[in-house]
Amino acid sequence: xxFIGHKNPDTxxxxxxxxxxxxxxxxAARAGEFNKETxxxxxxxxIPIPEIITDxxxxxxxxxxxxxxxxxxxxLETGKLKKVVDHHLINLTTSEPIEIIMRPWGSTSxxxxxxxxxxxxxIPEDAAKAMLAGILSDTxxxxxxTTTEKDKEMVMILLPLTGIKDYKTFAKEMFxxxxxxxxxxxxxILNLDYKVFELGGKKIGFGVAxxxxxxxxxxxxxxxxxxxxxxxxxxKLDGLFFAIVDVLAxxxxxxxxxxxxxxxxxxxxxxxxKDNLLDIEKRVSRKKEMIPAISEAIGK
Amino acid sequence: xxFIGHKNPDTxxxxxxxxxxxxxxxxAARAGEFNKETxxxxxxxxIPIPEIITDxxxxxxxxxxxxxxxxxxxxLETGKLKKVVDHHLINLTTSEPIEIIMRPWGSTSxxxxxxxxxxxxxIPEDAAKAMLAGILSDTxxxxxxTTTEKDKEMVMILLPLTGIKDYKTFAKEMFxxxxxxxxxxxxxILNLDYKVFELGGKKIGFGVAxxxxxxxxxxxxxxxxxxxxxxxxxxKLDGLFFAIVDVLAxxxxxxxxxxxxxxxxxxxxxxxxKDNLLDIEKRVSRKKEMIPAISEAIGK
Numbered sequence: 224x225x226f227i228g229h230k231n232p233d234t235x236x237x238x239x240x241x242x243x244x245x246x247x248x249x250x251a252a253r254a255g256e257f258n259k260e261t262x263x264x265x266x267x268x269x270i271p272i273p274e275i276i277t278d279x280x281x282x283x284x285x286x287x288x289x290x291x292x293x294x295x296x297x298x299l300e301t302g303k304l305k306k307v308v309d310h311h312l313i314n315l316t317t318s319e320p321i322e323i324i325m326r327p328w329g330s331t332s333x334x335x336x337x338x339x340x341x342x343x344x345x346i347p348e349d350a351a352k353a354m355l356a357g358i359l360s361d362t363x364x365x366x367x368x369t370t371t372e373k374d375k376e377m378v379m380i381l382l383p384l385t386g387i388k389d390y391k392t393f394a395k396e397m398f399x400x401x402x403x404x405x406x407x408x409x410x411x412i413l414n415l416d417y418k419v420f421e422l423g424g425k426k427i428g429f430g431v432a433x434x435x436x437x438x439x440x441x442x443x444x445x446x447x448x449x450x451x452x453x454x455x456x457x458x459k460l461d462g463l464f465f466a467i468v469d470v471l472a473x474x475x476x477x478x479x480x481x482x483x484x485x486x487x488x489x490x491x492x493x494x495x496x497k498d499n500l501l502d503i504e505k506r507v508s509r510k511k512e513m514i515p516a517i518s519e520a521i522g523k
Numbered sequence: 524x525x526f527i528g529h530k531n532p533d534t535x536x537x538x539x540x541x542x543x544x545x546x547x548x549x550x551a552a553r554a555g556e557f558n559k560e561t562x563x564x565x566x567x568x569x570i571p572i573p574e575i576i577t578d579x580x581x582x583x584x585x586x587x588x589x590x591x592x593x594x595x596x597x598x599l600e601t602g603k604l605k606k607v608v609d610h611h612l613i614n615l616t617t618s619e620p621i622e623i624i625m626r627p628w629g630s631t632s633x634x635x636x637x638x639x640x641x642x643x644x645x646i647p648e649d650a651a652k653a654m655l656a657g658i659l660s661d662t663x664x665x666x667x668x669t670t671t672e673k674d675k676e677m678v679m680i681l682l683p684l685t686g687i688k689d690y691k692t693f694a695k696e697m698f699x700x701x702x703x704x705x706x707x708x709x710x711x712i713l714n715l716d717y718k719v720f721e722l723g724g725k726k727i728g729f730g731v732a733x734x735x736x737x738x739x740x741x742x743x744x745x746x747x748x749x750x751x752x753x754x755x756x757x758x759k760l761d762g763l764f765f766a767i768v769d770v771l772a773x774x775x776x777x778x779x780x781x782x783x784x785x786x787x788x789x790x791x792x793x794x795x796x797k798d799n800l801l802d803i804e805k806r807v808s809r810k811k812e813m814i815p816a817i818s819e820a821i822g823k
Binding site: 321 | 610611612613614615616617618619620621622623624625626627641642810811815818
């Protein structure tokens with residue numbers, strides 16, 4: 224079975240695939256280029272990077288870290304799915320029963336580490352390293368609002384297997400690596416952690432940049448808005464948002480492209496946008512804080 | 524948390540709720556009247572029967588044995604769901620992450636018994652009795668086509684906890700009890716194990732009677748077709764089927780109401796209907812053999 228995460232993979236999508244492949248004896252893959260944070264982790268740990276797969280003919284597929292069709296790797300059909308392991312809301316229809324393991328925890332790596340524990344299986348070193356990175360990335364080093372007790376528990380279990388002494392320092396290095404976006408184009412930045420959602424019948428694109436240097440991105444606002452405009456047209460979206468998340472200050476600003484996004488976002492977050500920018504304060508989780516608010520605003 | 528199965532509950536829907544409530548410290552409920560088989564089991568084991576609940580205000584809900592909105596208990600909204608444990612295909616959208624445990628095994632009771640094992644929790648006697656009955660009912664005493672190795676394994680684990688020596692004899696008594704439909708109206712028989720499905724944009728009702736005395740039901744064909752006609756109108760269905768499953772002979776006949784159903788069923792099963800009756804031979808599982816064929820025929 225091929226285990227693979229979503230389009231525009233973030234660290235958890237790549238690392239959860241490694242954990243799942245290790246636990247269930249499959250092959251880890253990814254759906255596209257990794258980001259700077261993921262690159263740092265693979266260099267640091269010197270573990271093999273899963274290859275990009277876009278041809279799933281004849282292979283059973285286990286999805287990790289997503290389940291919505293709009294986020295599937297290129298070339299993947301729902302009929303291929305035999306397993307889904309995820310921690311997001313579910314939006315999935317299959318034509319026959321498959322195995323699904325969904326838990327409302329901070330990362331998919333947490334869900335898979337917990338399955339290792341339930342199965343009483345020893346966790347191989349490379350899988351432990353990958354899953355530790357996945358948890359720290361998705362939970363902002365156990366400080367973000369999606370963090371659960373289970374995430375903390377799994378970090379404590381994985382840490383001794385990885386050779387890392389201080390996970391906070393390691394996570395800070397991860398976030399620094401991700402924040403170094405100087406050599407990327409606005410389009411690349413927009414797509415680093417970008418997903419499309421179906422919300423109340425509307426097709427909404429939503430990119431997020433988690434950074435320790437938000438000022439770098441805010442300085443490129445015009446460029447980013449241009450890239451957003453192009454992408455909105457190309458993908459025939461009803462709306463496109465981009466959140467700049469300051470992971471150290473736990474604070475976010477939202478780029479709102481046009482009046483359409485402005486109306487939705489102001490309703491969603493109860494604040495006024497100025498110069499295409501909306502201060503959404505302490506909201507740092509797309510999954511838990513941003514998308515639900517947008518979804519509710521569209522529903523109204 | 525309230526654990527509850529689908530509308531028109533069958534034995535597994537009621538019994539899986541008991542298992543789940545026992546494992547996760549919740550309250551077992553059911554969505555409607557139990558059938559003759561379930562009644563037999565509760566009389567035999569002398570265990571408390573879950574009450575019918577239709578008011579879910581303020582309560583978190585764990586769904587067992589279904590996940591599709593069309594099968595929810597009266598009064599239940601998707602927003603209430605915190606947990607889903609099931610073995611059917613998935614057709615579910617939530618607005619936030621919840622816990623989902625889906626396995627492609629023969630019964631939901633199997634899935635929950637396996638969760639007891641994973642959690643290393645002792646299985647209380649009443650829960651063991653309920654889950655044994657749930658597995659035997661849904662797998663036709665481990666003889667039906669949906670039976671997996673995991674179902675057999677769980678029966679072997681549960682059996683010593685229940686006081687039952689010979690599960691085959693016990694299952695035969697269960698099936699005999701279910702087959703005694705003499706005092707039920709045609710409408711009641713149609714609704715004993717009845718579900719509505721969304722297939723290729725069409726709303727299809729599908730009732731099943733598993734019996735050791737199919738001749739009883741075949742003799743009431745006209746009555747049953749009349750009840751089907753009324754129900755099709757009332758529920759504004761695009762099609763309505765009723766399968767009479769001979770559990771001992773592993774053979775089924777399908778009642779096809781009108782030309783609309785005839786066209787679909789003949790395409791689905793590659794046979795000709797005569798006098799509103801289609802012999803679908805060894806197909807005895809709605810989930811695995813009947814609905815997929817109907818779904819494919821509609822899709823064509």
